[in-house]
Amino acid sequence: MGKLPWQRAVVVGASSGIGAALARELAGAGCHLALVARREPELRRLRDEIDPGGDRVNVYPHDVRRPEEAPRTLDAIAHHLDGLDLVVYSAGIMPRIGPDEYTFATDAEIVGTNLLGAIAWLNEAVRRFTAAGAGTIVGISSTAGDRGRRGNPVYHATKAGLDAYLESLRNRATRHGVAVVTVKPGPVDTPMSRGLPRLPLLIGADEAARRILRAAARGSGVAYVPAAWRPLMFVVRNIPGWLFQRLDI
Secondary structure (H helix, E strand, O other), rough: OOOOOOEEEEOOOOOOHHHHHHHHHHHHHEEEEEEEEOOOHHHHHHHHHHOOOOOOOOOOOOOOOOOOHHHHHHHHHHHHHHOOOOOEEEOOOOOOOOOOOOOHHHHHHHHHHHHHHHHHHHHHHHHHHHOOOOOOEEEEOHHHHHOOOOOOEEEEEEHHEEEEEEHHHHHHHHHHOOOEEEEOOEEEEEEOOOOOOOOOOOEHHHHHHHHHHHHHHHHOOOEEEOOOOOHHHHHHHHOOOHHOOOOOO
C-alpha cells in the first residue's frame, strides 16, 4: 500500500485476522505502531515479522475484557509514540453456539470483547483526538449488525450496538476535526470464519485490510467491505419481519 495519512497508530486486536493484516499494511506504509492484544506471543511474532529492527513497532499485551486498563494503556502508547493519529479497534470474538443454546457466560464474553472493550478504548481515543482537533478512529463492525439473524443473537447485538455507538461518536466528533469510520466487512478469511458453512463474497484478510485503510483515509462514515455488501444489506434490512423469520440467512 502507498502512503497513508497517519504516522502513529494503535491497532487493538492485532494478534490475528483483520487486526494483524491491518498492522502489516500500516507498518508497510511506514507507520510507527502499537500492537494491542491478549496473546503476547502472537503479538511478538507479528512485531518480529513486520519490524525486524524493532524500532517502529511495540507490543502491549492487554485483555479488552479489562476495560479499566484501557486509559493508562492508551496513555502509555501515546507517550511512547510521542502522539497518536489513528486508533483502530479490531478486537472481536464469535464463538460457535448451538441453534438453541443460550449461555450467559459466553454471551458476556462476546459483549465484553466486541462492545464494552470498544467503548473503553474509543472513549479515550475520541477524548484525546477532540482535544487535539484531529485524528481518525476506525471501528471494525460487521454486516452482522444490520439485522438480527438467528445464528448468534448476541454477536449480532454487539455489532449493532457498536454501529450505533460509532455513529454517535461521529456525530459528536466530526465538528472537532475527528474522523470516525465504521467498517462493516462481510465474511473474511480469518480464524474466526473458518469452518462456517456459508461465506458469500469471501475475501482475504490482506485485501480486507487494504480496503479498510483506503476507506479510512477517505474519511468514509460507513464502509462496507467489499462494497458489494452495501446494496445487498439494503435489501436484507428491508425484508419484512414476518418473512425474515422464515429465511435462514
